[in-house]
Amino acid sequence: MKNLNSQIKKPTSKKVLVAMSGGVDSSVAACLLKDQGYEVAGVFLHFWKDESPGLGSRVENRCCSLESLLDAKAVTAKIGIPLFTFDYSTEFKEKVVDTFLNEYQAGRTPNPCVTCNKQIKTARLLKQARALGFDYLATGHYLKIEKQGKEQVLLRAKDKNKDQTYFLYTLSQKELKHLLFPLGNYKKPQVRKLAQKYGLKIAAKAESQDICFLSGDHNIFLKKYLKLNKGDIKILGTDEKIGEHLGLPLYTIGQRRGLVGGIGPFYVADFDYKNNILYVVKEWNDKILYGREFIVKDVNWLSSKVPKKNFKAQVIIRYGHKAVNCEVLLTKNNNTYKVIFSRPQRAITPGQSAVFYDGQKVLGGGIIML
Secondary structure (H helix, E strand, C coil): CEECCCCCCCCCCCEEEEECCCCHHHHHHHHHHHHCCCEEEEEEEECCCCCCCCCCCCCCCHHHCHHHHHHHHHHHHHHCCCEEEEECHHHHHHHHHHHHHHHHHCCCCCCHHHHHHHHHHHHHHHHHHHHCCCCEEECCCCEEEEEECCEEEEEECCCCCCCCHHHHCCCCHHHHCCEECCCCCCCHHHHHHHHHHCCCCCCCCCCCCCCCCCCCCHHHHHHHHCCCCCEEEEECCCCCEEEEECCHHHCCCCCCCCCCCCCCCCEEEEEECCCCEEEEECCCCCHHHEEEEEEEEEEEECCCCCCCCCEEEEEECCCCCCCEEEEEEECCCCCCEEEEEEEEEECCCCCCEEEEEECCEEEEEEEEEC
């Protein structure tokens, strides 16, 4: 192992660096690209690991555990390609983990996978791959790139249950030209069968969808690193106190779990940060939990043509949420837009990403603010 500081295109001798985690998806992506005639190399990324006092032992980041590294080495040895390793632990801590914590402290619910793909897995890694002479960077994400006219278009994957366009709306035209996503036209069961065909021992390896740097329960991590103050839980619209919360950053709109034991259920409806009060309602479908509109900021459009007038689209407001028809309205504030749903949606959450689609085509997205 060496150390260094889709679509499938037509057969070529161009060089591609494949981000490999030791999992089924990235391993099969590398195999497919090699079969297509690319000169393939793999890269394994080392991210930040939580080694702070109080854990009793070193906690591994699931994306770059020792087991994952050994699996990646076994795959690259099997298919006959080199494997490089890059240490991105410092950048990952600053760009992903610290942002995650700062957003929660500020009362927002971030999506660290969006941040990681933007700051680390595409922008940072692609820049380094190009500097080292690679023509392309490839990953095992489920999505497609297609050239339409003069521009590259990002499309949803064939496997709708695995589609990961939600996490990659931050890409630019410049980046799209040098990215390959070999799994876009496959479904997960097909990918596992391909892994068996290629003789990969990880063909049946389980996958984890949890946040990679969390060593356990989500709130345990937040309690460890955030400044939290206990306060009252009250029923919205009344002054009735029903319990005590453990710190407002530990809760998100619509949440039921971890509120008040023995009575209820109750659902998080609002926050009063000035007076440190958590407001709840009694019904899952209480109308206060539904909204018809929101503002989205820090918007990135994948096309070089930025919208100059209002338009209709579909929007996904969190991963796994169904796309909903909406109208996107320009505002007077730079790079912010007003989004109006065709019908009210439950638990619109500040800090989450809103991603816009035109059918299968990704238009762009941004961060929700109310």
